[in-house]
Amino acid sequence: MMAERPQIYHCLNSRQFSRPFVEEACRLADMARMIGKTKAGMEFLSTVFNDKRAMLFFTQPSTRTFLSFFSACQILGMHCAEVRDSRTSSEVKGESEEDTLRTFSSFFDLIIMRHYEAGLAETIAALLDQTERPVPVINAGSGKDQHPTQALLDIYTLKRCFQAQGGIDGKCIAFVGDLLRGRTIRSLSLLLSKYDDVKMVFVAPSAFQAGRDILSSLEEEGVSYQLEEDFESVIPRVDAIYMTRLQDEWDKEGHASSTIDMNRYSFQARHLALLRPHAVLLHPLPRRQEIAPEVDGDPRAVYWRQVRNGMWIRVALIALIFQRQERIIEYFQQADRRER
Amino acid sequence: MMAERPQIYHCLNSRQFSRPFVEEACRLADMARMIGKTKAGMEFLSTVFNDKRAMLFFTQPSTRTFLSFFSACQILGMHCAEVRDSRTSSEVKGESEEDTLRTFSSFFDLIIMRHYEAGLAETIAALLDQTERPVPVINAGSGKDQHPTQALLDIYTLKRCFQAQGGIDGKCIAFVGDLLRGRTIRSLSLLLSKYDDVKMVFVAPSAFQAGRDILSSLEEEGVSYQLEEDFESVIPRVDAIYMTRLQDEWDKEGHASSTIDMNRYSFQARHLALLRPHAVLLHPLPRRQEIAPEVDGDPRAVYWRQVRNGMWIRVALIALIFQRQERIIEYFQQADRRER
Amino acid sequence: MMAERPQIYHCLNSRQFSRPFVEEACRLADMARMIGKTKAGMEFLSTVFNDKRAMLFFTQPSTRTFLSFFSACQILGMHCAEVRDSRTSSEVKGESEEDTLRTFSSFFDLIIMRHYEAGLAETIAALLDQTERPVPVINAGSGKDQHPTQALLDIYTLKRCFQAQGGIDGKCIAFVGDLLRGRTIRSLSLLLSKYDDVKMVFVAPSAFQAGRDILSSLEEEGVSYQLEEDFESVIPRVDAIYMTRLQDEWDKEGHASSTIDMNRYSFQARHLALLRPHAVLLHPLPRRQEIAPEVDGDPRAVYWRQVRNGMWIRVALIALIFQRQERIIEYFQQADRRER
Incomplete structure (x- = not known):
């Protein structure tokens, strides 16, 4: 049943999105924002990913996109850490970008990255897929290329x-x-x-x-x-x-x-x-x-x-990546039934 | 009943504080810190705002005031994001301060801001009041003016x-x-x-x-x-x-x-x-x-x-701004009764 | 019973670690990572320190060690704040390092520090022990000295x-x-x-x-x-x-x-x-x-x-410092019994 579902693991390129996937993401975003209108609903949402942690790796600065993803993670109860510049540390000089990202993947369950270099997200996703502990990568903007x-x-x-x-x-x-x-x-x-x-x-x-x-x-x-x-x-x-x-x-x-x-x-x-x-x-x-x-x-x-739609569609995207949409749909339907 | 209560929505200027408001804030701070002495109490406090998120926008740096507000939010279970400098992003060049703050208000439920410019908190509060999604603003220090x-x-x-x-x-x-x-x-x-x-x-x-x-x-x-x-x-x-x-x-x-x-x-x-x-x-x-x-x-x-009083009075202030003091008072009275 | 247990309060120097302490920390790390394999287990771990908050004071930059400690705290439900440079604020010029650290200790329950200067963690630990509100200090690397x-x-x-x-x-x-x-x-x-x-x-x-x-x-x-x-x-x-x-x-x-x-x-x-x-x-x-x-x-x-072992052993270390290992051991034994 799951296997037939439209699905994204790494989110790298808008070409990946099929129309059914987009439709499902939009429906899920609508449900999440309805749920989020009550305190009980926000409390529920914050349990969906309370076992996961995300790394926001933003070497190309963008306060707006950063805050949108950060907020989406917080709403879902996913803890975040951020690295704005991998090059701050003097001891790190000479470490390859691949080693840096692989280190991040050791600590976190999701990497959301924004970078000047077109194609880096793809490279990293492919690299992580070959390790013992692969994690999904979301491209939050790469070069002039994709967003x-x-x-x-x-x-x-x-x-x-x-x-x-x-x-x-x-x-x-x-x-x-x-x-x-x-x-x-x-x-x-x-x-x-x-x-x-x-x-x-x-x-x-x-x-x-x-x-x-x-x-x-x-x-x-x-x-x-x-x-x-x-x-x-x-x-x-x-x-x-x-x-x-x-x-x-x-x-x-x-x-x-x-x-x-x-x-x-x-x-x-x-x-x-x-x-x-x-x-x-x-x-x-x-x-x-x-x-x-x-x-x-x-x-x-x-x-x-x-701006606000961006936050909620990212909530939906993260849920879909980890195939946790069912919990949200279920809660929505129950709340909907209660209200009637 | 609520309507008669002394009340602050935006907290911009110490002139806003009536003596009854100050007294209530102090009583509430006392209660919160008493509650916070046990693990169960801290767990309770962290549920009071677990549906809200705060933006700490500190363009005038102050580690002390920042950490005090940050700690107050954490104690209340309110998730925080911080922007220390709205000007980090090259793409942002040319965006008005008003647009920047309005973007923040799209993602967050409370803006705590510290700025070199006297009066900016007032300006932003007035601007946000005219939008579809107004949020309270706390002035965490503005110019030589107010704190x-x-x-x-x-x-x-x-x-x-x-x-x-x-x-x-x-x-x-x-x-x-x-x-x-x-x-x-x-x-x-x-x-x-x-x-x-x-x-x-x-x-x-x-x-x-x-x-x-x-x-x-x-x-x-x-x-x-x-x-x-x-x-x-x-x-x-x-x-x-x-x-x-x-x-x-x-x-x-x-x-x-x-x-x-x-x-x-x-x-x-x-x-x-x-x-x-x-x-x-x-x-x-x-x-x-x-x-x-x-x-x-x-x-x-x-x-x-x-220093420590500052953290607890900020806990009280946030509770009062959102009119959530009753939950804290109730818990305090129950805990007080249990102890006797 | 507690008194006989090998124990660390401040963690400053590897000389402090007795072999029984190391063995206990390793056993505890093994248990925590086993617990962390399920969502229910991660949820449990995040309640062990949901009443505590940590300050990560890293003036000597190290993304790796920082993220490892940060992740360990997040896994345990301990909220974190970070200061990468105590000297950012112009108003702070002239404040002594001791005053800065004492301020941090007012807001937080644990200080994790990394500094160029050998011996500073020891100095700060000794200073805090003389205050009304001492908190444990973990040395996350000091000069050429200790890690x-x-x-x-x-x-x-x-x-x-x-x-x-x-x-x-x-x-x-x-x-x-x-x-x-x-x-x-x-x-x-x-x-x-x-x-x-x-x-x-x-x-x-x-x-x-x-x-x-x-x-x-x-x-x-x-x-x-x-x-x-x-x-x-x-x-x-x-x-x-x-x-x-x-x-x-x-x-x-x-x-x-x-x-x-x-x-x-x-x-x-x-x-x-x-x-x-x-x-x-x-x-x-x-x-x-x-x-x-x-x-x-x-x-x-x-x-x-x-890298990943580092995160889990730090989870264990924090639990031991606050003598909260029993809750983890108990949960592990119950989960272990359920599985059989």
């Missing part, structure tokens, strides 16, 4: 927003900003391609338009997409707008972002009038000038809810 | 010391040292003015004497105070001496503290003979040369007890 | 490895590498001298041969030892090889390690053929070139197990 849990939380947010509109199938989603270097675009567009009849509009100046690799992948999946430069003309005809910021921390690699006017790719208060009534505005945060703060109060601005 | 929980722990210490002397009413308290720039003086003197017939003596070289703003506040409250330069003459005639250190980290703002001889404002072993038998010596710590280490062994030196 | 819990975990590893060979008594153990400046050698060789008829071979270039102080101690204990320069000739005739790395962080003190060829003191894949079938290869980690990664897969390479 699978961000894609998962974005999908979860879109699903919740489109609950009354028949879900994600058939929707038109615009991606706006620095599409060349933003890894959230890569992960999310690939994941969206698993839904039926989704249309995508990539809105960016030509220098930052979505890369050939992303577009090829979409073509392979038969997804219809458009490339646009004029943001304002796109606003009235889409169901969701996904804003992103300029990834200028990668500028040293040859893109002179300062020469391009990105102000044309920001959402201003006056744009709210152009946005369809049921449409929603997302942003992975942190934002700079891409969305004016006056927009925050509009009910279609859902980026703050994205 | 309300320090004032609370000082009052708690004085109350415990004067238990056999009729409490704080009618006592004479000397403040000694850099009174111009020490924020503990500001918070504590204002709070003391809510007690009956308290007299204050401010002992400092003229360059560091208490500021006009503090004195005006006391005058408004009708508190009688004296300004003194000669420390030794003051020692024999007061009930409590509150020593403070030179705040030379503010020197760049124009006060050349190095030109003033502060040795005259330190408590030496020979001063113990001048101190009244029931009088007490306080210090917010850390100390430098303001109190000689040989004084530590004297029973009237209570600054180490202040 | 008692490393010695404990090494002994624990040897005991487990030699279970089918009659234990540690009578075995021949080679220490290889920078024996002059490695503190693990000092602690472990002294502890091994409490076993019967143990022989030691110190294998190093003359510039890094074991110091006179170690050798004198062994002579006092009547331990037979040899000094060797040729590593390969030693491999076939010993029961255990303890590899160590070059301690070049101490180079500034006058030892020019760069002029000496340490490659002769590394264990290569070809050496496996020389190693006796029942012999084992240890390393305190981190390693550099002292052991080739290809050796890792051999069952006689036990350094990764050492």
Whole structure:
């Protein structure tokens, strides 16, 4: 029975997520957050993983993603330790990254890692699989490459927003900003391609338009997409707008972002009038000038809810990785029955 | 019934504390520490907030205050996360402080913050109150301005010391040292003015004497105070001496503290003979040369007890903010009954 | 009954460990790890210290030792706080180390400290013993001097490895590498001298041969030892090889390690053929070139197990310090009875 279930062990790449897996994760996240509304429910959740401990190994800093995972672990009663920099210790000079990670795996039951280097999470996962004590690895962002849990939380947010509109199938989603270097675009567009009849509009100046690799992948999946430069003309005809910021921390690699006017790719208060009534505005945060703060109060601005959705979908992901979802589902159903 | 109860939601400023609130907090702190003397009691305390999580956002470093709050949260079973510097992440460059704090409030149920900037805690509290998910904010020290929980722990210490002397009413308290720039003086003197017939003596070289703003506040409250330069003459005639250190980290703002001889404002072993038998010596710590280490062994030196009182009064404060004091009171009364 | 039991309060120096104490700690570690194999067992362990909190004060960085202690505390349900640098706070400038540690002891029930300065743990332990609220101190490594819990975990590893060979008594153990400046050698060789008829071979270039102080101690204990320069000739005739790395962080003190060829003191894949079938290869980690990664897969390479043994022996040590071993023993015996 378990064997037929869609399942992730290491979570490395958004390509791993099948649509049934995503659906199950979203349902589980919904249940966990309902359970978490009462003190008794939070107490229950904190017993689900009170025998496990997680290492958060974040050499590429990200307060936001770190706190989201940390909170998800705390909610589940999983104790955490963090290493922000493996290179602090003078005695460690000369130790290989592999030895460092293998040491962590000796102490912990789960490794959540974020790293500048693309592909390191995969390497480590493969290495640990060959040891006496393998543990699952979650990729919390690697280089310009992948950020699978961000894609998962974005999908979860879109699903919740489109609950009354028949879900994600058939929707038109615009991606706006620095599409060349933003890894959230890569992960999310690939994941969206698993839904039926989704249309995508990539809105960016030509220098930052979505890369050939992303577009090829979409073509392979038969997804219809458009490339646009004029943001304002796109606003009235889409169901969701996904804003992103300029990834200028990668500028040293040859893109002179300062020469391009990105102000044309920001959402201003006056744009709210152009946005369809049921449409929603997302942003992975942190934002700079891409969305004016006056927009925050509009009910279609859902980026703050994205933050919280991220925490709950990570709760679900961890439960699924360890195949402990049944306990949560059971508690939810019992609580649900009690209430009726 | 609840509505009539003195109550704090955000804890920003010692002016917020009414005398009944302070009394209740002190009683509650006493109960919690009595409960905490047994393993069963500590286990009970750790269930009071096992459904809540706190963010300790300390951009102005303070190991002492940090550990005190951290310990208080741990005792109550409240999980903590810490951010020492919101600026670590390169991707965060350009995010507003408001967005950063709003992100934190998405993950946590309480924000405890310490910041160089006076007034930031107030700003953040007001901002969060306008969001879908407001959470309480505790000011753990802001600029030269306020440090309300320090004032609370000082009052708690004085109350415990004067238990056999009729409490704080009618006592004479000397403040000694850099009174111009020490924020503990500001918070504590204002709070003391809510007690009956308290007299204050401010002992400092003229360059560091208490500021006009503090004195005006006391005058408004009708508190009688004296300004003194000669420390030794003051020692024999007061009930409590509150020593403070030179705040030379503010020197760049124009006060050349190095030109003033502060040795005259330190408590030496020979001063113990001048101190009244029931009088007490306080210090917010850390100390430098303001109190000689040989004084530590004297029973009237209570600054180490202040440290521990700080932890317990913060336990009480958190319980009051969330209106969970009843559970603690109930447990205390039951345990008390069992013992008899 | 309790009074007759071998017992450690402060854990400062491997000289403190009697053989009965070591045996008891190893038995307890075995029990705890057996208990920890089930969720119910981990839940039980996390109640043994759910009323206590530990301060990990690590001014000499060591991710490995830190995580090992941190994990041990988490397994026992003991909440932790960490201070990596007591000097972060500008206001703290001028506070004595003694005041800092005394502050920590006000908030916590156990201090685990690692420091560059030899002897500081002893000083602090003596200071705390004179206060109103003494707490135990564990030395997690001090200067070039002592690292008692490393010695404990090494002994624990040897005991487990030699279970089918009659234990540690009578075995021949080679220490290889920078024996002059490695503190693990000092602690472990002294502890091994409490076993019967143990022989030691110190294998190093003359510039890094074991110091006179170690050798004198062994002579006092009547331990037979040899000094060797040729590593390969030693491999076939010993029961255990303890590899160590070059301690070049101490180079500034006058030892020019760069002029000496340490490659002769590394264990290569070809050496496996020389190693006796029942012999084992240890390393305190981190390693550099002292052991080739290809050796890792051999069952006689036990350094990764050492890491995990370290966590469990620290669980045992903490339980013994607080005399809470009985609860663990009782649970183990009940679980053992249930299984049969």
